[in-house]
Amino acid sequence: MQQHQSRTLGGRPQQQPQRLPRCPVLRSAGISRSRPIVHAEPTEGNQPDSGKLFGLIPLRARGENLDARIESGEFTDAGSTKEKLTRPLRQALAKEPIVGRPVARFLADLGRRWRSEAAKRMPEARGDIREIVGQPVFVPLYKLFLVYGKIFRLSFGPKSFVIISDPAYAKQILLTNADKYSKGLLSEILDFVMGTGLIPADGEVWKARRRAVVPALHRKYVASMVGMFGDCTVHGTATLDCAVASGQSIDMENYFSRLALDIIGKAVFNYDFDSLTHDDPVIQAVYTVLREAEHRSTAPLAYWNLPGATIVVPRQRRCQEALRIVNDTLDGLIDKCKKLVEEEDMEFNEEFLSDQDPSILHFLLASGDEISSKQLRDDLMTMLIAGHETTAAVLTWTLYTLASHPEATEAIRREVDEVLGDRAPNVEDFKSLRFTTRVINEAMRLYPQPPVLIRRALQEDKFDQYVVPAGSDLFISVWNLHRSPELWDEPDKFKPERFGPLDGPIPNEVTENFGYLPFGGGRRKCIGDQFALFEALVALAMLVRRYDFVLDTSKPPVGMTTGATIHTTGGLYMHVKKRDMSGLAAAVRRQETPAYAFAYGTSTVAAMASPASSSPAAVAGGGCPFHTGAAVPPPPPAAVAAASVTVGGATATLGGGVSIGPSAPAGPAGL
Numbered sequence: 001m002q003q004h005q006s007r008t009l010g011g012r013p014q015q016q017p018q019r020l021p022r023c024p025v026l027r028s029a030g031i032s033r034s035r036p037i038v039h040a041e042p043t044e045g046n047q048p049d050s051g052k053l054f055g056l057i058p059l060r061a062r063g064e065n066l067d068a069r070i071e072s073g074e075f076t077d078a079g080s081t082k083e084k085l086t087r088p089l090r091q092a093l094a095k096e097p098i099v100g101r102p103v104a105r106f107l108a109d110l111g112r113r114w115r116s117e118a119a120k121r122m123p124e125a126r127g128d129i130r131e132i133v134g135q136p137v138f139v140p141l142y143k144l145f146l147v148y149g150k151i152f153r154l155s156f157g158p159k160s161f162v163i164i165s166d167p168a169y170a171k172q173i174l175l176t177n178a179d180k181y182s183k184g185l186l187s188e189i190l191d192f193v194m195g196t197g198l199i200p201a202d203g204e205v206w207k208a209r210r211r212a213v214v215p216a217l218h219r220k221y222v223a224s225m226v227g228m229f230g231d232c233t234v235h236g237t238a239t240l241d242c243a244v245a246s247g248q249s250i251d252m253e254n255y256f257s258r259l260a261l262d263i264i265g266k267a268v269f270n271y272d273f274d275s276l277t278h279d280d281p282v283i284q285a286v287y288t289v290l291r292e293a294e295h296r297s298t299a300p301l302a303y304w305n306l307p308g309a310t311i312v313v314p315r316q317r318r319c320q321e322a323l324r325i326v327n328d329t330l331d332g333l334i335d336k337c338k339k340l341v342e343e344e345d346m347e348f349n350e351e352f353l354s355d356q357d358p359s360i361l362h363f364l365l366a367s368g369d370e371i372s373s374k375q376l377r378d379d380l381m382t383m384l385i386a387g388h389e390t391t392a393a394v395l396t397w398t399l400y401t402l403a404s405h406p407e408a409t410e411a412i413r414r415e416v417d418e419v420l421g422d423r424a425p426n427v428e429d430f431k432s433l434r435f436t437t438r439v440i441n442e443a444m445r446l447y448p449q450p451p452v453l454i455r456r457a458l459q460e461d462k463f464d465q466y467v468v469p470a471g472s473d474l475f476i477s478v479w480n481l482h483r484s485p486e487l488w489d490e491p492d493k494f495k496p497e498r499f500g501p502l503d504g505p506i507p508n509e510v511t512e513n514f515g516y517l518p519f520g521g522g523r524r525k526c527i528g529d530q531f532a533l534f535e536a537l538v539a540l541a542m543l544v545r546r547y548d549f550v551l552d553t554s555k556p557p558v559g560m561t562t563g564a565t566i567h568t569t570g571g572l573y574m575h576v577k578k579r580d581m582s583g584l585a586a587a588v589r590r591q592e593t594p595a596y597a598f599a600y601g602t603s604t605v606a607a608m609a610s611p612a613s614s615s616p617a618a619v620a621g622g623g624c625p626f627h628t629g630a631a632v633p634p635p636p637p638a639a640v641a642a643a644s645v646t647v648g649g650a651t652a653t654l655g656g657g658v659s660i661g662p663s664a665p666a667g668p669a670g671l
């Protein structure tokens with residue numbers, strides 16, 4: 001790897017980009033409909049909110065600045081400057097045999113020493129933060145990786161970060177020397193929402209919480225969740241059917257965000273957000289808090305720590321209010337579950353699971369784990385956030401990728417037709433849904449969630465010749481690892497076959513020797529990896545089998561922006577059509593009561609073919625929270641004013657806006 005000199009990244013001010021609301025709920029609720037000016041294919045990104053404060057350089061200009069400077073060779077200047085400066089003198093002296101040659105030899109020795117010292121100094125890019133802020137951070141990091149290689153320091157004034165893009169170094173940080181690292185910056189950023197939950201916690205607290213929480217995701221629990229994934233997916237098809245009937249495109253990123261929220265709410269604390277069919281203050285509050293966590297992870301100034309910021313800054317005031325709503329809701333759920341535990345007559349064992357409430361919260365309380373309500377809340381909040389955005393992003397980018405790979409879509413369908421037919425998957429089916437799993441594995445390689453893992457060195461550590469002092473902040477760029485030309489053949493191409501024969505092991509950090517980290521690795525590896533993979537698999541298998549998804553080309557191209565996970569810049573708008581299954585054998589299209597209906601009782605799979613989904617009300621499309629701002633205008637109010645449609649457990653009153661009635665008990669055929 002070459003040695004490089006420190007450089008200054010500069011930027012020129014240009015026009016200010018339009019702000020883009022990233023919250024799917026806000027977007028779908030039409031609170032702000034602004035669209036980004038600058039759009040990029042998903043190798044670049046768009047301006048998040050923070051770009052407005054700290055940089056006036058639009059994305060393209062920023063990217064081009066960096067590209068132009070890389071091309072100019074300024075970052076590839078290698079070796080010792082002193083050695084280079086003295087080289088012409090040495091060459092001139094070498095021509096003079098009496099005095100010149102001995103001096104030249106002396107200078108050559110010195111030059112060798114300078115070069116070897118320089119080789120021990122880590123390559124360093126000095127920058128103007130404006131060239132990085134405001135675009136997805138992993139994009140410039142990738143460009144710099146291609147020039148600087150597997151380890152380099154990125155410095156902005158007094159701040160600096162070590163960027164790691166090498167599997168062996170990643171393994172050292174995550175596995176072999178894991179006790180030398182903490183979550184550092186991440187704990188500071190997430191403290192306001194996760195406190196000492198598993199993701200930000202370190203040391204003894206982390207050990208204790210991991211010991212307590214991991215057993216809750218036992219085999220039987222995950223198997224029962226698979227049934228719930230199917231139910232939630234089916235519930236969500238009402239919304240897709242609205243889109244089919246109306247002909248309007250639908251923001252599938254928003255859709256998956258809501259699906260994942262509904263699932264994680266039930267899985268973690270047995271709360272039915274039902275965000276797929278309605279909006280309410282709790283859902284809004286959850287999204288406000290999520291967006292704030294992302295905002296804080298991308299903002300270069302921790303202004304919220306300034307005295308009075310939470311009172312004076314409107315955004316921070318809103319965040320405090322949202323936190324209060326979420327905390328109150330969680331406290332209520334904790335109290336309710338405590339009462340259930342007191343009243344129920346269930347013996348606790350390591351596979352404890354209650355039909356009435358199979359949540360992780362129930363397991364934790366029934367286990368007799370003595371923890372404060374605050375710690376419990378921190379744990380629940382952590383899992384809510386960790387398990388929601390990630391899975392939603394994986395589904396979003398998988399579907400996006402499939403849109404340009406019809407052959408993969410067809411292969412998924414063949415597999416699902418054969419293995420499942422029209423029923424939802426159960427946990428046993430995963431052994432057979434191998435190609436579909438590979439598609440998700442490959443989409444997670446191309447779009448890792450999160451794209452960067454953050455650590456702080458608690459002690460000095462060494463990576464080959466490079467010393468990283470205690471206190472250093474390190475970014476393991478999973479994006480760089482997953483797209484490294486040294487590790488992958490045609491790294492930017494979607495090739496699910498790259499992981500070998502389908503009957504081989506499911507790729508993970510061990511099979512790929514830390515070159516593939518979809519769920520991290522080592523002792524802080526994701527505790528929800530199986531849960532999440534099953535969740536994505538159920539949703540993808542069921543939806544791709546039943547619907548055709550086609551990108552809405554009338555919308556701006558899909559670009560990337562980032563918070564904790566990779567978001568699209570303006571939504572993933574797709575036209576949805578029912579798949580033509582007329583050619584399929586009737587036997588495959590049978591409806592049956594699935595064996596998975598374990599913990600969440602009523603299965604709604606049979607409702608997939610319910611005529612209610614094509615009722616006039618559904619055709620109107622106004623009941624979908626997704627369609628409030630869609631391109632095709634809703635029907636005139638008079639036509640829909642009195643219409644109502646029952647969607648799963650909620651009655652949606654149609655009227656051109658999001659006006660959703662309270663949950664009403666509806667049978668499985670409610671769809």
Ligand code: HEM
Pocket residue numbers: 198199210382383386387388390391394449450453454517518519520521523524525526527528529531532533
């Ligand atoms: C596709 C979905 C998911 C992806 C891509 C994902 C990814 C990750 C990654 C990369 C890490 C490691 C972070 C680090 O080392 O800094 C992690 C940790 C974690 N994940 Fe997930 N995750 C997903 C779903 C879930 C779900 C569903 C849950 C909960 C049910 C969950 C709970 C956690 C927790 C608690 C941690 C912290 C573990 C620790 O530090 O001990 N994740 N996840």
